[in-house]
Amino acid sequence: MNPTMSPALQWSAVKRADEIESRWAVLRQPPAAAHENAGENVHQCRALTLNLVVRVADAADAARMAGYLWRLGPRHPARVFLVSPHADGLHLQVAAQEQGSELLHVALPPERSAAFLTPLLQSDLPALLLWRGGRPEAHVEFEPLAALADRVLVDAQFLGLAAAEVAALAQQLHGRTHLADLSWTRLTPWRQLLYQGLETTPGAAGRITAVTIAAPAGPANIAALLLAGWLARQLLWTPAQRLSAASLQLLRPAASLPAAPALTLTFQTTPAGRSAALLGVQVEGEGFRVAICHHGPDLKMSVHQGEQEIGHWAGAALTEQRSEADCLAVEISICGGDPLYGAALERACAIARQLETHP
Numbered sequence: 001m002n003p004t005m006s007p008a009l010q011w012s013a014v015k016r017a018d019e020i021e022s023r024w025a026v027l028r029q030p031p032a033a034a035h036e037n038a039g040e041n042v043h044q045c046r047a048l049t050l051n052l053v054v055r056v057a058d059a060a061d062a063a064r065m066a067g068y069l070w071r072l073g074p075r076h077p078a079r080v081f082l083v084s085p086h087a088d089g090l091h092l093q094v095a096a097q098e099q100g101s102e103l104l105h106v107a108l109p110p111e112r113s114a115a116f117l118t119p120l121l122q123s124d125l126p127a128l129l130l131w132r133g134g135r136p137e138a139h140v141e142f143e144p145l146a147a148l149a150d151r152v153l154v155d156a157q158f159l160g161l162a163a164a165e166v167a168a169l170a171q172q173l174h175g176r177t178h179l180a181d182l183s184w185t186r187l188t189p190w191r192q193l194l195y196q197g198l199e200t201t202p203g204a205a206g207r208i209t210a211v212t213i214a215a216p217a218g219p220a221n222i223a224a225l226l227l228a229g230w231l232a233r234q235l236l237w238t239p240a241q242r243l244s245a246a247s248l249q250l251l252r253p254a255a256s257l258p259a260a261p262a263l264t265l266t267f268q269t270t271p272a273g274r275s276a277a278l279l280g281v282q283v284e285g286e287g288f289r290v291a292i293c294h295h296g297p298d299l300k301m302s303v304h305q306g307e308q309e310i311g312h313w314a315g316a317a318l319t320e321q322r323s324e325a326d327c328l329a330v331e332i333s334i335c336g337g338d339p340l341y342g343a344a345l346e347r348a349c350a351i352a353r354q355l356e357t358h359p
Contacts, residue, residue: 007097009066009067009070009095009103010095011093011094011095011105012027012093012094012095013092013093014092014093014094015092016092017090017092017116017120020092020094020104020120021120023094024094024096024102027094027095027096027102028096028097028098028102029098030098047077048077048078048079048101048102048122048125049076049077049078049125049332050076050078050079050125050126050127050128050332051078051079051081051121051122051125051126051127051128052069052078052079052080052081052127052128052130052332053081053083053117053127053128053129053130053145053148053149054069054080054081054082054083054129054130054132055083055113055129055130055131055132055133055139055141055142055145056082056083056084056132056133057132057133057134058084059084061132062082062084062105064324065082065130065132065324066082066095066103066105068323068324068325068328069082069101069103069328070095070097070100070101070103071325072101072325072328072329072332073097073100073101074097074099074100075329076101076329076332076333077097077099077100077101078101078102078332079101079102079104079120079121079122079125080101080102080103080104081104081106081117081120082103082104082105082106083106083108083113083117083141083145084105084106084107084108085107085108085109085110085133085141086107086108086109087109088109089107089108090106090107090108090116091106091107091108092104092105092106093105093106104120110139110140110141111140111141113141113144113145114141114144114145114147114148115144117145117148118148121148126150126151126335127148127149127150127151128149128150128151128152128153128331128332129145129146129148129149129151129152129153130153130328131145131146131152131153131154131159132155132158134159135159135160135161136154136159136169143172146173146174146177147174147177149177150176150177150178150336151177151178151179151180151334151336151337152173152177152178152179152180153180153181153182153331154166154169154179154180154181154182155181155182155183156181156182156183156222157182157183157221157222157223157277158182161222162220162222162352163222163225163226163229163345163348163349163352164349164352164353166179166181166222166345167345167346167349170342170345178336178337178338179337180331180334180337180338180341181222181226181341181345182324182327182328182331183222183223183226184226184338184341184344184345185327185330185331186223186277186327187223187226187227187230187278188330189299190227190278190281190292190299191227191230193292193299193301193313194231194281194283194290194292196301196313197283197290197292197301197303197311198283198290200290200303200310200311201285201287201288201303201305204285204288204290205235206252207261207285207286207287207288208235208263208283208284208285209261209262209263209264209284209285209286210263210264210265210266210282210283210284210285211228211231211263211264211265211266211281211282211283211284212266212267212268212280212281212282212284213227213228213265213266213267213268213278213280213281214267214268214269214270214278214279214280214281214293215267215268215269215270215277215278215279216269216270216271216272216279217269217272218246218267218268218269218270219245219246219267219351219352219355221267221278222348223277223278224267224278225348225351225352226344226345226348227278227281228265228267228347228348228351229343229344229345229346229347229348229349229350229351230340230343230344230347230348232250232265232347232351233340233343233344233346233347235252236252236253237250237251237252237253237263238250238251238350239251239350239351239353239354240354241354242354242355242357243264245355246266246267246268246269246355247264247265247266247267248264248265248351248354248355249262249263249264249265250263250264250265251263261285261286265351267355268280279293279294280292280293280294281293287305287306288303288304288305288306289303289304290302290303290304291304295314298314298315299314300312300313300314300315301313301314
């Protein structure tokens with residue numbers, strides 16, 4: 001089923017927690033059957049893939065996320081819990097798709113969230129917590145909700161978290177719980193294009209002399225640091241010497257050729273503009289240059305050998321401006337941790353620490 005063809009989301013109010021399961025069962029049936037079985041405790045076979053707990057920021061965020069997840073339901077059927085903080089009382093709304101997701105929007109005091117949700121989770125399915133409620137350390141319910149999850153998904157850019165804070169958050173999670181970040185998810189097209197660009201020149205990775213990453217806030221931009229960390233991890237570079245507040249020298253692995261040129265990494269600060277994402281990446285080496293930048297909402301890449309352009313790509317197949325729904329669809333389909341993200345974050349933190357040291 002095409003997600004865009006799913007019927008419009010319509011909430012149904014329930015008064016008590018013990019009514020949620022039976023109401024979902026009725027709503028999942030075709031309209032005629034639902035009418036015939038109204039009021040009955042109907043059990044229906046369904047193929048849900050995960051428990052998805054979304055701690056939303058506010059009512060507007062709840063409505064926006066509900067719309068995204070409703071459209072994703074036929075492709076990624078889940079038991080979805082949209083959790084809103086509410087000073088007192090308990091407010092419940094449910095919705096369900098015949099072939100898709102079951103949604104619950106619950107507003108309740110934050111300290112009650114984890115205890116309320118625990119019996120409603122499908123015990124045989126993985127659980128993902130999408131945290132959108134502000135900086136985690138400022139909220140009493142973060143730790144109990146994270147303890148319910150196999151994966152915790154944040155948007156470090158949206159939450160204003162620095163690389164070191166993201167790494168500390170990952171360390172605080174329960175042993176079986178992995179951290180994921182939508183800031184990393186958005187880097188996928190940049191990483192793919194860099195791979196493609198460097199492959200056009202034999203031995204390019206070993207001949208790189210300079211990497212420049214342009215982004216709002218420069219070296220404080222989590223996306224810029226993650227991209228630099230990923231590139232350094234893949235090519236086994238380590239931070240060596242701070243050259244300025246926005247640049248440093250990197251060391252190549254010991255096995256590199258003795259004549260390998262010096263290598264510098266520079267973060268170029270740009271105006272915030274329309275987004276807080278990356279604005280451009282340039283990799284230069286002996287006799288070649290790979291540049292990636294925005295082309296409207298999409299990305300374009302050019303590859304030069306000397307002064308001659310040997311490759312040019314631009315189009316919408318890879319776009320940095322993917323929607324929240326697109327990024328969520330990617331993360332919902334992942335099971336377990338992402339070792340590559342963890343390694344990139346570790347190297348990003350090392351780069352940030354080196355930039356903060358005094359020359």
